[in-house]
Amino acid sequence: MPKALALGLWGWAMRLATPILLLRWWRRGRVEPGYRQALSERLAWYSGPAPGAGWLWLHAVSLGETRAAAPLIAALREREPGLRLLLTHTTATGRAAGAELLRAGDAQAWLPLDTPGATRRFFAHWQPRQGVLMETEAWPQLLAAAQAAGVPVDLANARLSERSLRKGERAPALLGVAAARLRAVLAQTEADAQRLRRMGCPQVEVVGNLKYDLAPNPALLALAGQWRALLGEQGLVLAASTREGEEALLLAAWQQLPAPRPRLLIVPRHPQRFDEVAALMPGVARRSRWGPSGPDAQALSSPLWLGDSMREMALYYALADVALLGGSFEALGGQNLIEAAACGCPLLMGPSTFNFAEAAELSLAAGAARRVADAQEALRLAQQLLNEKAALGQMARAAAEFAGAHRGAAARMAERLIPRCDRPA
Known part of the structure; x- marks a missing residue:
C-alpha cells in the first residue's frame, strides 16, 4: 500500500x-x-493564550x-x-x-x-x-x-x-x-x-534502562519496616502488578497449599480492577481502608490482602518476603521486575517475560529471581522459601546488588x- x-x-x-x-x-x-x-485536550483544543x-x-x-x-x-x-x-x-x-x-x-x-x-x-x-x-x-x-x-x-x-x-x-x-x-x-x-x-x-x-535508576521512596521503605513488626511469624507473599485472569489462578494455587499458608497480598496492575479482584477474595483486607498506622487487628486476622492503592509498590515489595511477578503467568510478557530488585525483594516469575526479556535473564543469572512453570509452582516454591531463611536472604542481597549494577x-x-x-x- x-x-x-x-x-x-x-x-x-x-x-x-x-x-x-x-x-x-x-x-x-x-x-x-x-x-x-x-x-478537550484529547482533541488539542486548549483554553488560554498560546x-x-x-x-x-x-x-x-x-x-x-x-x-x-x-x-x-x-x-x-x-x-x-x-x-x-x-x-x-x-x-x-x-x-x-x-x-x-x-x-x-x-x-x-x-x-x-x-x-x-x-x-x-x-x-x-x-x-x-x-x-x-x-x-x-x-x-x-x-x-x-x-x-x-x-x-x-x-x-x-x-x-x-x-x-x-x-x-x-x-x-x-x-x-x-x-x-x-x-x-x-x-x-x-x-x-x-x-x-x-x-x-x-x-x-x-x-x-x-532508566528503570534501574529509580530509587525506592525512602518514606515507603521506612513505613514497610514499621508494618513488618506487626506481621509476626506468618510469611507474606506478594503478587505484584497482576493482570486479568491471573488473580483467580493465584488464589486457586494458594488455597491448595498445605497449612499453615502464608498471607497473600495481591496488587492488581490497573486500579479500575480493584473492586473486581476484591470480589474474588472472601474476607479480604483492603489497603485503602487502613489508617496511617497500617493494618488493624481485623486486617491482621485476614490471610488475604488487597493492595488497592496507587504508587505504593515499593511499600509492598519491602513488606513482602517474596514476590510473584504479575503478567508472567499468562501470555502477557510480564511487568517491570526492576523495582522488586531495587527494594531487595526476591522474585519468582512465570514463563512469560518477553516485555522485560533481558532484565529477566540478568536477574535469574544474578540469583535475584527464579523461574517457575505456572502459578501453582510459584506458590509452592514461595512457601518453601519462607522456611529457608538463608536462601531467601541470599536472593534478597543478590536482588539489591543486581539493581545497583545497572544504574x-x-x-x-x-x-x-x-x-x-x-x-x-
Whole structure:
C-alpha cells in the first residue's frame, strides 16, 4: 500500500474512532476521575493564550513510563537548569504521577488523539523545540505532524518485543514509515536495538534502562519496616502488578497449599480492577481502608490482602518476603521486575517475560529471581522459601546488588538528548 494512502486511511480510522474513545474515557472517569479532566485536550483544543515556543516536550503514556521518566527529567534539568518541560500522557495514572515532576514554568497536557487535525493543533499551540517519546509510543499522524512542523523527535528508553515487531512488519507503510520519522532512538538493550532497526528506526544506540535508576521512596521503605513488626511469624507473599485472569489462578494455587499458608497480598496492575479482584477474595483486607498506622487487628486476622492503592509498590515489595511477578503467568510478557530488585525483594516469575526479556535473564543469572512453570509452582516454591531463611536472604542481597549494577542510563540519555536540542535563546 502506498505510504500516503496508508497514513490517510489511518487518519480517517482515528477520526471515526474519536467519539468512541472520548466516550470510553468519560465512562472510565466514573472510577478514575482524572480521565474527565481537560477532555478537550484529547482533541488539542486548549483554553488560554498560546504558551510560546522553546518547550522540551516529553511524552510518557502511563504510570510506568512516567516513573521511568523521572530520573531522565532530573538529569536533563541538571544539564539545562532553565529547561521548559511539557509533559504529556494518555492515562490518568500517568498524568497524576507526572504532576509531581513539574516545576514552575512547566506545563502538562493530554497527548491528543492521532488524527491529522488534532496533531497539527498540538504542534501549532505548543511549538516544542524537540520531542522525546518514552519506550514505544510512535504514532503515525503525530510523527508526520512533527516532521511537518520541523520538530525533531527522539525515542528514549526504547524497547520493542518480538511480538510487537511482527505486528509492525505487517503494516510497513504505516508503522515502518512512522519509525523512520524518528530522529534517533536510545534503546534499552541490544536485542531491542536490533528489532528497532528492523522496524526502520534510524540512529539506534543502546544506552540502558532508566528503570534501574529509580530509587525506592525512602518514606515507603521506612513505613514497610514499621508494618513488618506487626506481621509476626506468618510469611507474606506478594503478587505484584497482576493482570486479568491471573488473580483467580493465584488464589486457586494458594488455597491448595498445605497449612499453615502464608498471607497473600495481591496488587492488581490497573486500579479500575480493584473492586473486581476484591470480589474474588472472601474476607479480604483492603489497603485503602487502613489508617496511617497500617493494618488493624481485623486486617491482621485476614490471610488475604488487597493492595488497592496507587504508587505504593515499593511499600509492598519491602513488606513482602517474596514476590510473584504479575503478567508472567499468562501470555502477557510480564511487568517491570526492576523495582522488586531495587527494594531487595526476591522474585519468582512465570514463563512469560518477553516485555522485560533481558532484565529477566540478568536477574535469574544474578540469583535475584527464579523461574517457575505456572502459578501453582510459584506458590509452592514461595512457601518453601519462607522456611529457608538463608536462601531467601541470599536472593534478597543478590536482588539489591543486581539493581545497583545497572544504574546510569539517565545520565547517558541526557548527555545524548541535550546536545540534540536547539537551546532556547
